[in-house]
Amino acid sequence: MAWSLPDAVMTSAGPVAAGSAGTGPPLVLAHGWPWSSFSWHRLIPTLAQTRTVHWYDMPGYGRSGMDPDQPTGLDVQGAVFAEMLAHWGLERPAVLAHDFGGAVTLRAHLLHGCDYARLLLMNVVAVRPWGSDFFDHVGRHVDAFMGLPPHIHKGLVTAYIKGALAHDIAASDLDALIAPWLTEAEAGSFYRQFAQADERFTAEIEPLFSDIRCPTQIIWGADDPWIPLARGQTLHDMIPHAGFTTLSGLGHLPQLEGPAQVLEAVQTFLHSDHEQDKQ
Numbered sequence: 623m624a625w626s627l628p629d630a631v632m633t634s635a636g637p638v639a640a641g642s643a644g645t646g647p648p649l650v651l652a653h654g655w656p657w658s659s660f661s662w663h664r665l666i667p668t669l670a671q672t673r674t675v676h677w678y679d680m681p682g683y684g685r686s687g688m689d690p691d692q693p694t695g696l697d698v699q700g701a702v703f704a705e706m707l708a709h710w711g712l713e714r715p716a717v718l719a720h721d722f723g724g725a726v727t728l729r730a731h732l733l734h735g736c737d738y739a740r741l742l743l744m745n746v747v748a749v750r751p752w753g754s755d756f757f758d759h760v761g762r763h764v765d766a767f768m769g770l771p772p773h774i775h776k777g778l779v780t781a782y783i784k785g786a787l788a789h790d791i792a793a794s795d796l797d798a799l800i801a802p803w804l805t806e807a808e809a810g811s812f813y814r815q816f817a818q819a820d821e822r823f824t825a826e827i828e829p830l831f832s833d834i835r836c837p838t839q840i841i842w843g844a845d846d847p848w849i850p851l852a853r854g855q856t857l858h859d860m861i862p863h864a865g866f867t868t869l870s871g872l873g874h875l876p877q878l879e880g881p882a883q884v885l886e887a888v889q890t891f892l893h894s895d896h897e898q899d900k901q
Contacts, residue, residue, distance in 0.1 A: 625663035636687030640678035644670025654721020658684025688811040696823035700729030788845035788873030843872035
């Protein structure tokens with residue numbers, strides 16, 4: 623029940639690499655930027671003991687298509703998430719989302735009619751403002767960054783990813799996070815993501831957060847250097863029925879920095895007796 627991507631699914635945004643494991647009620651994992659479904663690999667074996675777990679690399683990420691002519695902004699990703707649920711035949715799965723996977727799954731729920739049994743949002747992009755000064759700078763000067771020599775590009779990607787962490791992760795995990803971005807085509811996709819980032823894609827759904835139709839839990843790495851805890855608390859204020867759990871000592875990648883803590887929070891929520899489940 624280890625992470626792998628044996629399946630190829632054609633979506634409206636191109637080919638998507640996907641995988642599934644386990645038995646039981648469905649659980650779909652939605653990764654963020656600049657990660658891939660590999661970011662879940664330490665959680666999948668445990669989650670798959672009680673759930674049928676589904677994951678995929680979003681278009682423009684990991685092992686999925688990186689067509690330079692194919693937009694892969696949050697609007698596209700929300701539509702593709704709905705397509706993947708249809709591909710798997712899932713009408714009401716539980717969903718665990720990280721980083722911009724939060725905006726993706728919220729858009730699929732609030733704009734594309736996808737229903738979830740439960741929604742767990744972990745250190746998510748969902749509330750404006752988002753993106754650092756560096757993020758904005760790259761987005762305005764993509765062509766200049768696309769011309770970086772490979773060794774400088776690799777150094778930039780490495781530093782950028784390390785900047786998300788509150789403390790070190792396994793060297794093999796870090797290498798695997800960096801690896802999908804190193805060829806010329808992958809570097810192009812990496813920088814295009816900066817250019818396509820647009821806060822209007824979260825502005826469209828912020829007024830709808832009170833309309834979320836399922837039990838919802840927010841969990842947050844308390845030491846997140848990218849999206850501070852205060853932003854998570856603001857999101858909590860905007861989703862009145864949501865629970866909120868702080869993950870002490872963890873940064874923006876809790877699932878790799880402290881997988882045991884994340885598993886405890888996820889399983890507590892998934893197995894809790896929630897009043898909304900009965901409505």
